Amino acid sequence: MDNDYLSVTDLTNYIKKKFDRDPYLGKVYLTGEISNFRLRPVHQYFSLKDDNAKISAIMFKSAFNKVKFTPEEGMKVLVTGRISLYEPTGNYQIYIEHMEPDGVGELYQAYEQLKKKLSQEGLFNAEHKKRLVKYPKRIAVVTSPSGAVIRDIITTTRRRYPIAQIVLYPAVVQGNAAAKNIVRQISRVNERDDYDTLIIGRGGGSIEDLWPFNEEIVAREIYKSKIPVISSVGHETDVTISDLVSDVRAATPTAAAELAVPVLTDVLTEIQNNKIRTINSFGNKLKQLQQRLSKANESYIFRQPERLYDSYVQKIDMLNERLNNSFKEKINLFDRRLNDLVYNLKINSPQALIKEQMQSLEVNNERLQRNINQLIDNKRVELKRNIESLDHLSPLKVMARGFSFTTNEQGEVVKKVDDLKKNQTVELNLIDGSAKATVNEIKKEHK
Incomplete structure (x- = not known):
């Protein structure tokens, strides 16, 4: 029973042989629109499609190198190739051997x-x-x-x-x-x-x-x-x-x-014309320079050269006068500033200043001594007042009026009857000493 079943490989091989042996699929002329195209370095893989169907396509490097133009996404093309099956995936595809644009010449498209x-x-x-x-x-x-x-x-x-x-x-x-x-x-x-x-x-x-x-x-x-x-x-x-x-x-x-x-004759003619223009231009320039030279020779600078520096001599005299006046003004200014400094020095003499400071120091010493004495007197009065207040609050004053306080064996002050036990030894603290006592009876007042 198992022998009736084919493997996927066997079925795929059988279908591939059908494709390869079919005379109508050995050379197919196909038109379609390029889809999923991305230029690859070796072989080209893409699809051809129309409004209702799509077929996978492959174009090996040897065939693609003969294409003059570069395929583009969406371009309509005319292709020639064979139909076969790719066994690993079971997909049928066209192996393109020739491709040209649909409606436009291949060379014109590439151009x-x-x-x-x-x-x-x-x-x-x-x-x-x-x-x-x-x-x-x-x-x-x-x-x-x-x-x-x-x-x-x-x-x-x-x-x-x-x-x-x-x-x-x-x-x-x-x-x-x-x-x-x-x-x-x-x-x-x-x-x-x-x-x-x-x-x-x-x-x-x-x-x-x-x-x-x-x-x-x-x-x-x-x-x-x-x-x-x-x-x-x-x-x-x-x-x-x-x-x-x-x-x-x-x-x-x-x-x-x-x-x-x-044109050589035109060049030679142009050279001759340039030669004539150069000679004429040089002659005119030389004539202009000669006229300028003649005019310069007639100038007062060459006939009376001393006039050239008359104005500079006068200017030097004026500058010397301005310089002397400036020196005088500076000297007067420095003299006034010196007199002012001497006057201020006399007024602010170190001896007068020291004398004034000594008097101020003496007054401050007297004031300081008075303040210290006053502070000491105030502190004495305050100390006496504090001693009297402390004496009034002293427990000895209370005990002098007949009061005493009781402590237990640990030296703790007994404040309530709850702190005592029968037959407990306690210590009575009096104004002039202490005494030991035993608790025979405990009475507690109820409020």
Whole structure:
């Protein structure tokens, strides 16, 4: 009977084989909304749902690395994968092999996400843009060695500014390996310190062809460049992440070369005009200085130099007079203060003060002696009064009138008959002595 029952493991294995062998579940095309998504470092675990149902999903690292955009919570996606069962929990789930946004192209979605991310970080801000060198000596170009880009840049530069040197850093500008190759060439250019400008570019193409210039690693390498960067990628209507993060964007390779270098003939003309302006300006300045010199030579300072210090001599005389007056005022002030001190010293002479203090001391001594005698007399009267009061209260006075007091064997005063016992020996204390007595009878008065 027990053999009719399956274990949970056996049942789960059986159901899993059913899933794996079903030809309709080997490759499923599914649309849904991403739920419970949290970006993990290796494999991705989340759910796909619609209004009425939900299915668990897993996407292994190898498949997820091929996704150009970053999945987000609530995003509608189109996925391809297989349905199978996860035995430890008995849950069925979809193993996703490919995923793209629903309604928006995958590359466009990735472009918008990266654009938003880098914009929030400030990589496109104008304050980070470096100014181009006006008269560059060496220009580095990162592009394909066989394309029209390098030819257009060389042709335009030779025509406009042939004294500038163009150095090509050949790069792969299309395909999966292009982004890393472009980053490497930008890094090589920045390892040197003899370049004035860096041009990065390629010809036109589809968004897939231009995608290496939308990669995050390329954008960050351009932003990190210490050399000003001109970006010329695709046609004028194509705007890549590299264009946004570069210091200057050019619509075409020819425009990039025109931005990078001036026209030599214009520069020579400007130099000639600056030379003429400098000579004219110097002549005018020299003429002005000669006029100032002539005017200075005619000044009274050079014709009558003694007039230069006349006012200072007069000022010194006035200051000397003020100084003497000030000394006199100070001396008079000190003299008056000295006289006042002498007068006060006479009035407050130590001898007069001692005499006055001696008289005061003598008066105080007499007053103190009188007070002491008075205090002694008062204390004597008070002592006599206290002695008389104490004598009136003395028990001896009472005993002299015939009274006595009785004590027991312990010397305690007997106050009540209750303190006595028959045949008890007591002591009678009289005015002139004491006597022993025996209690023969005890009578107690009742009140």
